[in-house]
Amino acid sequence: MTMISVNYPAGRITLEQRRLLAEGLTDAVLVPEVGQYCPPAREGFQVHFNERPIDYMAIGGQLLSDQPERDVITVNVLVMDGDWPNDVRKKVLENILGSLTKVLGVPEPSPTWWVSFQVIEEGSWGSRGSVLSILDLLDSGVFTEEKIKAIKQNITR
Helix, strand or coil, rough: CCCEEEEEEEECHHHHHHHHHHHHHHHHHHHHCCCCCCCHHHHHEEEEEECCCCHHEEEEEEEECCCCCCCCCEEEEEEECCCHHHHHHHHHHHHHHHHHHHHCCCCCCCCCCCEEEEECCCCEEEECCCCHHHHHHHCCCCHHHHHHHHHHCCCCC
């Protein structure tokens, strides 16, 4: 279970780009999370696109309406506790920035595109009417055996 929130100035990302990003950003996290490309695992991902008026966003202490040349995008990723060593987190961040770059048709990510990655600790994720653990999802068939082993080593109830 993963939530990805994309915040950007109104009009920056088109409907077609949101369609492509919904899939691209999902896969940017999915593959490192479950250990393989597995389309059925996409059901556990939500992507939320949040368009903001440029006078509701600021960088450097100034509203974007006062500095419209800035290309500001923030992406916040929330994942269930599992197997997230620094090299896997790095891969997720690079994947997200790569997906944005490709879909938005720019040569490289802007220095004002910021991505944050947050792990929600065990016992702090609710779904299906109760607290949900990643351990509850390991028999779903989407995780590789290697990922299952790593997750079990990192998570205890």
